[in-house]
Amino acid sequence: MTSEQHLRRRAVLVAPGSDERKASKALASTADEVVLDLEDAVTAAQKDTARELVAPLVREHGAGRTVSVRINGRGTPWFEDDLRACAALGDALASIVIPKVESAEDLVEADRILGDSPVVVQALIETPAGVQRIDEIVTGPRVAGVIIGYADLGASLGRSRTAAPEHWLYVQDRVLHAARTAGVQAIDGPFLGITDDDAFRHSARWVADLGFDGKWVIHPAQIDSAAAAFTPTDAQVESARKVLAALEEAENRGAGAAQLDGQMLDEAVAVAARRTLSKIGA
């Protein structure tokens, strides 16, 4: 596991790489990660310009914050050029987001083109084939995380754009289980509404409760709510500390299990408590 895989990605703001104003605003935002997009938010006519515009922005900001680039997918005319441009960005680039990954073979091809560059990739899972092959994708070369792309997946499934987060449970659990098995991050994709309303906050809390590490947002107004959804509350932090203290005290007595406030505690509860504290860097 690389240190990249430990990066905090509670709120990931995406901005079109062809729009210098939005890209710069994103880079000045409080999002944990900024993804500059070369794919679907950029027209075919602007692909080359966007690639040229994004490179100096990554070089300028990549040392001080987490900046990634979403490239165009395998099978498009831009895939190779995008990868080579990303490889040239060196350490300034946190990761490359590869869209519409459908098999480990897609990642092997990207790996071949990236050559000696140590850059890691995040795989967007946004086709039925990608969901079905998630187990091989998470163990593909360079993979540090997987992201669900609801817009493309919904379009290929014929699912309503207004389907509630609960309707996506099969995909969410498949992706999460595979990510946890491989030890890579599980990131939720964007909600297509651009306001910070109840529906958005519900979607973020839903995946945070499931166990995801963070969520993409497409508008700066959604950053704070996304970050809050994936940050333990003070009460959760205090509870985690009490759990670990009670278990330490039990261990000193030679017991592996203990009770606290009417609940049984054991090593499994300690693992969850440690995970909670790790989210605040404790």
Ligand SMILES: CC(C)(COP(=O)(O)OP(=O)(O)OC[C@H]1O[C@@H](n2cnc3c(N)ncnc32)[C@H](O)[C@@H]1OP(=O)(O)O)[C@@H](O)C(=O)NCCC(=O)NCCSC(=O)C[C@H](O)C(=O)O
């Ligand atoms: C959806 C938008 C086009 C709306 O933009 P706009 O009409 O400008 O909205 P506002 O007037 O409300 O904007 C207010 C100010 O905020 C800035 N802004 C807006 N969005 C962003 C952003 N993403 N990053 C940075 N700054 C942003 C505006 O410029 C305004 O500021 P000012 O100019 O000073 O007035 C827009 O939100 C947008 O482009 N969003 C991102 C689109 C995108 O990147 N899409 C790709 C990712 S989605 C995806 O990946 C789907 C996935 O593949 C799947 O299949 O699910």
Ligand SMILES: [Mg+2]
């Ligand atoms: Mg998509």
